[in-house]
Amino acid sequence: QKEVEQDPGPLSVPEGAIVSLNCTYSNSAFQYFMWYRQYSRKGPELLMYTYSSGNKEDGRFTAQVDKSSKYISLFIRDSQPSDSATYLCAVTGTASKLTFGTGTRLQVTL
């Protein structure tokens, strides 16, 4: 079993839709949770960071963590074509090692 599972998509939504991206993880030692966005031919960039269970909001983006079910989510409101990218969840519990999901490719259409 992979430490982090993520649906690869692709996910196609119309502009303005609410997008829900999800990951599950297996190790309860993971304490820090991140979402990265990766545009084509670019490196991943940190989008959201959370530590505890609950929600964290930043503009149109909301990261949600449920440690009891080992489930993390990223919601994008009012999605825009510029949100089209691959979204990677990442988890860590110790220094140096970040474990990534395989990424979900999102396409927002006009």
Add this chain to the structure above:
Amino acid sequence: EAQVTQNPRYLITVTGKKLTVTCSQNMNHEYMSWYRQDPGLGLRQIYYSMNVEVTDKGDVPEGYKVSRKEKRNFPLILESPSPNQTSLYFCASSLDTTYGYTFGSGTRLTVV
């Protein structure tokens, strides 16, 4: 501008010909790491470094070497590249990895 710089961006080489991918960061970060990204497998850690002269293996270290002689530089060395090392490589650095890494733009390596 704070950044992680990798070179080259693209590289095509032949099996067995030693190569080095350079990585440099200007943020005075202690942690540096190399990842490879493959379709369906995501990002997998090759090696990481916690400080100068301190390195350790990640999940897929076979066929790779690293060194950390200076804080800002963390080159990735392939002594004898093979076709299964064809991949997209990312260098990353962090002040505290619990807050995530800053990634470079990537090096696309093809070994024929």
